[in-house]
Amino acid sequence: METSKMDRTIRIGALISGTGTNLQAIIDSCESGKINGQIVFVGSDNPNAPGLEKGTRLGIPTFVVDYKSIIQHFKNTPENVVPPDDFDLNDLLSKQTLFTAHADTETAKTFIITRAVAEAKLIDAMKHYPFDLLVLAGYMRNLSPYFIDRVNTDSDIPRIMNIHPALLPAFPGVDGYGDTFRYGCKIGGCTVHFVDYGEDSGPIIGQNAYEILEEDTLDSIRAKGLKLEWALYPECVKLFAQGRLKTVRMSYPLKNGKKMERTVVRILPSPEA
Protein backbone atom coordinates (compact mmCIF):
# COMPACT_ATOMS: atom_id res chain seq x y z
CA MET A 1 0.00 0.00 0.00
CA GLU A 2 1.64 3.18 -1.03
CA THR A 3 0.87 6.82 -1.58
CA SER A 4 1.64 7.78 -5.14
CA LYS A 5 4.85 9.70 -5.81
CA MET A 6 4.01 13.27 -6.64
CA ASP A 7 6.12 15.55 -8.75
CA ARG A 8 3.60 18.36 -8.94
CA THR A 9 2.22 20.96 -6.61
CA ILE A 10 -0.27 19.20 -4.37
CA ARG A 11 -3.71 20.66 -3.80
CA ILE A 12 -4.56 20.82 -0.12
CA GLY A 13 -8.06 21.22 1.28
CA ALA A 14 -8.41 22.28 4.92
CA LEU A 15 -11.15 21.90 7.50
CA ILE A 16 -11.04 24.01 10.64
CA SER A 17 -13.27 24.81 13.62
CA GLY A 18 -11.38 27.56 15.41
CA THR A 19 -8.53 30.01 15.15
CA GLY A 20 -6.66 28.18 12.41
CA THR A 21 -3.11 28.70 13.61
CA ASN A 22 -2.15 25.29 12.19
CA LEU A 23 -3.79 26.27 8.91
CA GLN A 24 -1.67 29.43 8.97
CA ALA A 25 1.50 27.37 9.52
CA ILE A 26 0.66 25.23 6.49
CA ILE A 27 -0.20 28.29 4.37
CA ASP A 28 3.13 29.89 5.37
CA SER A 29 5.03 26.73 4.43
CA CYS A 30 3.33 26.62 1.03
CA GLU A 31 4.13 30.29 0.47
CA SER A 32 7.77 29.89 1.46
CA GLY A 33 8.17 26.87 -0.83
CA LYS A 34 8.87 24.45 2.05
CA ILE A 35 5.78 22.54 0.95
CA ASN A 36 5.20 22.12 -2.75
CA GLY A 37 1.52 22.71 -2.25
CA GLN A 38 -1.37 25.10 -2.41
CA ILE A 39 -4.44 25.44 -0.19
CA VAL A 40 -7.49 25.14 -2.44
CA PHE A 41 -10.27 25.60 0.12
CA VAL A 42 -10.95 26.18 3.79
CA GLY A 43 -14.14 24.64 5.15
CA SER A 44 -15.59 24.81 8.62
CA ASP A 45 -18.36 23.33 10.76
CA ASN A 46 -18.49 26.61 12.66
CA PRO A 47 -19.81 29.78 10.97
CA ASN A 48 -17.91 31.86 13.53
CA ALA A 49 -14.50 30.16 13.18
CA PRO A 50 -11.99 33.02 13.25
CA GLY A 51 -9.69 30.98 10.99
CA LEU A 52 -12.10 31.35 8.04
CA GLU A 53 -10.90 34.89 7.69
CA LYS A 54 -7.35 33.68 7.08
CA GLY A 55 -8.66 31.98 3.94
CA THR A 56 -10.80 34.86 2.68
CA ARG A 57 -7.99 37.36 3.24
CA LEU A 58 -5.81 35.31 0.90
CA GLY A 59 -8.52 34.76 -1.69
CA ILE A 60 -8.87 31.06 -0.80
CA PRO A 61 -12.46 29.80 -1.25
CA THR A 62 -14.20 29.13 2.06
CA PHE A 63 -17.44 27.43 3.03
CA VAL A 64 -19.33 26.45 6.16
CA VAL A 65 -21.50 23.45 6.99
CA ASP A 66 -23.24 24.35 10.21
CA TYR A 67 -23.20 21.02 12.09
CA LYS A 68 -24.84 22.55 15.17
CA SER A 69 -28.01 23.46 13.31
CA ILE A 70 -28.15 20.03 11.62
CA ILE A 71 -27.84 18.27 14.99
CA GLN A 72 -30.46 20.59 16.52
CA HIS A 73 -32.82 19.99 13.59
CA PHE A 74 -32.51 16.23 14.17
CA LYS A 75 -33.21 16.66 17.90
CA ASN A 76 -36.34 18.72 17.21
CA THR A 77 -37.80 16.85 14.25
CA PRO A 78 -35.88 13.67 13.40
CA GLU A 79 -38.57 12.67 10.86
CA ASN A 80 -37.69 15.75 8.78
CA VAL A 81 -33.99 14.96 8.52
CA VAL A 82 -33.40 12.99 5.35
CA PRO A 83 -30.08 11.13 5.06
CA PRO A 84 -28.24 11.28 1.71
CA ASP A 85 -29.45 8.94 -1.10
CA ASP A 86 -26.32 6.77 -0.90
CA PHE A 87 -26.57 6.35 2.88
CA ASP A 88 -26.38 2.84 4.33
CA LEU A 89 -26.84 2.95 8.11
CA ASN A 90 -25.90 -0.67 8.82
CA ASP A 91 -22.76 -0.50 6.71
CA LEU A 92 -21.64 2.67 8.48
CA LEU A 93 -22.48 1.31 11.94
CA SER A 94 -20.47 -1.82 11.26
CA LYS A 95 -17.42 0.15 10.09
CA GLN A 96 -17.23 2.91 12.70
CA THR A 97 -15.11 2.32 15.80
CA LEU A 98 -16.08 5.47 17.70
CA PHE A 99 -18.76 3.60 19.61
CA THR A 100 -18.21 0.16 21.09
CA ALA A 101 -20.58 -2.71 20.51
CA HIS A 102 -21.94 -2.10 24.04
CA ALA A 103 -22.71 1.56 23.41
CA ASP A 104 -26.29 2.70 23.23
CA THR A 105 -27.22 2.03 19.60
CA GLU A 106 -29.56 5.04 19.49
CA THR A 107 -26.62 7.32 20.29
CA ALA A 108 -24.51 5.68 17.60
CA LYS A 109 -27.37 5.87 15.08
CA THR A 110 -28.04 9.54 15.83
CA PHE A 111 -24.35 10.25 15.43
CA ILE A 112 -24.09 8.45 12.10
CA ILE A 113 -27.26 9.99 10.63
CA THR A 114 -26.52 13.58 11.65
CA ARG A 115 -22.87 13.32 10.60
CA ALA A 116 -23.74 11.79 7.23
CA VAL A 117 -26.18 14.66 6.57
CA ALA A 118 -23.48 17.21 7.45
CA GLU A 119 -20.74 15.31 5.64
CA ALA A 120 -22.79 15.02 2.42
CA LYS A 121 -22.98 18.83 2.47
CA LEU A 122 -19.23 19.05 3.04
CA ILE A 123 -18.59 16.70 0.12
CA ASP A 124 -20.93 18.78 -2.04
CA ALA A 125 -18.99 21.93 -1.23
CA MET A 126 -15.60 20.25 -1.63
CA LYS A 127 -16.33 18.82 -5.07
CA HIS A 128 -15.86 22.30 -6.56
CA TYR A 129 -12.22 22.24 -5.45
CA PRO A 130 -10.38 19.03 -6.37
CA PHE A 131 -7.68 18.18 -3.82
CA ASP A 132 -4.94 15.63 -3.20
CA LEU A 133 -4.78 15.92 0.58
CA LEU A 134 -7.33 17.01 3.18
CA VAL A 135 -5.88 18.45 6.38
CA LEU A 136 -7.94 18.70 9.54
CA ALA A 137 -6.45 21.72 11.24
CA GLY A 138 -8.24 22.02 14.56
CA TYR A 139 -11.38 20.44 13.11
CA MET A 140 -13.34 19.48 16.21
CA ARG A 141 -15.69 16.97 14.60
CA ASN A 142 -15.23 13.24 14.28
CA LEU A 143 -15.66 12.12 10.69
CA SER A 144 -17.84 9.10 10.01
CA PRO A 145 -17.05 6.31 7.51
CA TYR A 146 -19.59 7.99 5.18
CA PHE A 147 -17.17 10.87 4.65
CA ILE A 148 -13.90 8.97 5.00
CA ASP A 149 -14.81 6.40 2.32
CA ARG A 150 -15.79 9.14 -0.12
CA VAL A 151 -12.48 10.95 0.33
CA ASN A 152 -10.24 7.87 0.54
CA THR A 153 -11.51 6.50 -2.73
CA ASP A 154 -8.50 4.21 -2.93
CA SER A 155 -8.61 2.45 0.45
CA ASP A 156 -4.84 1.83 0.26
CA ILE A 157 -4.03 5.53 -0.03
CA PRO A 158 -5.18 7.51 3.00
CA ARG A 159 -5.45 11.21 2.28
CA ILE A 160 -7.03 12.75 5.36
CA MET A 161 -4.54 14.01 7.97
CA ASN A 162 -5.21 15.29 11.47
CA ILE A 163 -3.17 16.96 14.17
CA HIS A 164 -3.86 15.98 17.75
CA PRO A 165 -2.55 17.84 20.83
CA ALA A 166 -1.22 14.80 22.72
CA LEU A 167 1.16 11.91 22.27
CA LEU A 168 -1.22 9.33 20.84
CA PRO A 169 -2.39 6.74 21.63
CA ALA A 170 -2.57 8.55 25.01
CA PHE A 171 -5.38 11.04 25.41
CA PRO A 172 -7.47 10.90 22.24
CA GLY A 173 -10.49 13.22 22.26
CA VAL A 174 -11.20 16.89 22.45
CA ASP A 175 -8.86 18.07 25.21
CA GLY A 176 -5.41 16.58 24.63
CA TYR A 177 -3.49 19.32 26.47
CA GLY A 178 -5.92 19.35 29.40
CA ASP A 179 -5.86 15.57 29.70
CA THR A 180 -2.04 15.48 29.54
CA PHE A 181 -1.71 18.19 32.19
CA ARG A 182 -4.30 16.83 34.61
CA TYR A 183 -2.84 13.32 34.42
CA GLY A 184 0.46 14.67 35.73
CA CYS A 185 2.52 13.66 32.72
CA LYS A 186 6.15 14.72 32.68
CA ILE A 187 6.21 14.79 28.90
CA GLY A 188 3.50 16.00 26.54
CA GLY A 189 3.40 16.34 22.80
CA CYS A 190 1.49 16.41 19.57
CA THR A 191 0.81 13.84 16.87
CA VAL A 192 -0.01 14.00 13.17
CA HIS A 193 -1.83 10.94 11.86
CA PHE A 194 -3.96 9.70 9.01
CA VAL A 195 -7.64 9.52 9.87
CA ASP A 196 -9.33 6.14 10.19
CA TYR A 197 -12.76 5.11 11.48
CA GLY A 198 -11.91 5.67 15.14
CA GLU A 199 -11.20 8.65 17.36
CA ASP A 200 -7.62 9.85 16.80
CA SER A 201 -6.66 6.22 16.17
CA GLY A 202 -5.23 6.27 12.64
CA PRO A 203 -1.66 5.50 11.51
CA ILE A 204 0.85 7.90 13.07
CA ILE A 205 2.94 10.02 10.71
CA GLY A 206 4.91 12.18 13.14
CA GLN A 207 5.17 13.16 16.79
CA ASN A 208 6.96 15.81 18.77
CA ALA A 209 7.39 16.07 22.54
CA TYR A 210 7.98 18.76 25.16
CA GLU A 211 8.95 18.50 28.80
CA ILE A 212 6.45 19.38 31.53
CA LEU A 213 8.14 21.14 34.43
CA GLU A 214 6.95 21.80 37.99
CA GLU A 215 6.18 25.43 37.21
CA ASP A 216 4.12 24.62 34.10
CA THR A 217 0.42 25.42 33.89
CA LEU A 218 -2.16 24.23 31.39
CA ASP A 219 -1.66 27.49 29.49
CA SER A 220 2.11 27.15 29.39
CA ILE A 221 2.02 23.55 28.18
CA ARG A 222 -0.54 24.49 25.52
CA ALA A 223 1.83 27.23 24.34
CA LYS A 224 4.74 24.76 24.22
CA GLY A 225 2.63 22.21 22.38
CA LEU A 226 1.20 24.59 19.81
CA LYS A 227 4.68 25.77 18.91
CA LEU A 228 5.60 22.16 18.16
CA GLU A 229 2.36 21.64 16.21
CA TRP A 230 3.17 24.54 13.89
CA ALA A 231 6.48 22.88 12.99
CA LEU A 232 5.27 19.27 12.89
CA TYR A 233 2.17 19.66 10.72
CA PRO A 234 3.92 21.35 7.76
CA GLU A 235 6.73 18.77 8.04
CA CYS A 236 4.22 15.91 7.67
CA VAL A 237 2.36 17.62 4.82
CA LYS A 238 5.72 18.07 3.10
CA LEU A 239 6.43 14.32 3.39
CA PHE A 240 3.05 13.63 1.80
CA ALA A 241 3.75 16.12 -1.00
CA GLN A 242 7.06 14.37 -1.65
CA GLY A 243 5.27 11.02 -1.91
CA ARG A 244 7.28 9.68 1.02
CA LEU A 245 4.47 8.29 3.19
CA LYS A 246 3.74 4.63 2.77
CA THR A 247 1.17 2.75 4.83
CA VAL A 248 1.98 -0.86 5.66
CA ARG A 249 -0.18 -3.48 7.35
CA MET A 250 1.87 -5.12 10.11
CA SER A 251 1.16 -8.29 12.03
CA TYR A 252 3.01 -9.03 15.27
CA PRO A 253 2.80 -12.36 17.11
CA LEU A 254 2.14 -11.89 20.84
CA LYS A 255 3.22 -14.10 23.76
CA ASN A 256 -0.39 -15.19 24.38
CA GLY A 257 -0.54 -16.74 20.91
CA LYS A 258 -2.67 -13.94 19.49
CA LYS A 259 -1.59 -11.45 16.86
CA MET A 260 -1.57 -7.70 16.91
CA GLU A 261 -2.41 -6.14 13.56
CA ARG A 262 -1.86 -2.49 12.85
CA THR A 263 -1.47 -0.24 9.85
CA VAL A 264 1.63 1.90 10.33
CA VAL A 265 3.30 4.63 8.30
CA ARG A 266 6.76 4.12 6.88
CA ILE A 267 8.65 7.24 5.87
CA LEU A 268 10.57 6.68 2.67
CA PRO A 269 14.02 8.22 2.33
CA SER A 270 14.30 11.65 0.79
CA PRO A 271 15.12 11.50 -2.93
CA GLU A 272 18.00 13.94 -2.25
CA ALA A 273 19.50 11.69 0.48
Ligand code: GRF
Ligand atom coordinates in the same frame (compact mmCIF):
# COMPACT_ATOMS: atom_id res chain seq x y z
C1 GRF B 1 -4.74 22.49 18.13
O1 GRF B 1 -4.18 22.31 19.40
C2 GRF B 1 -5.00 21.15 17.46
O2 GRF B 1 -4.06 20.18 17.78
C3 GRF B 1 -6.34 20.80 18.06
O3 GRF B 1 -7.06 22.01 18.12
C4 GRF B 1 -6.14 23.09 18.20
C5 GRF B 1 -6.49 23.96 17.04
O4 GRF B 1 -5.71 25.09 16.96
N1 GRF B 1 -6.98 19.75 17.32
P1 GRF B 1 -5.76 26.01 15.65
O5 GRF B 1 -7.22 26.19 15.26
O6 GRF B 1 -4.95 25.37 14.59
O7 GRF B 1 -5.19 27.32 16.12
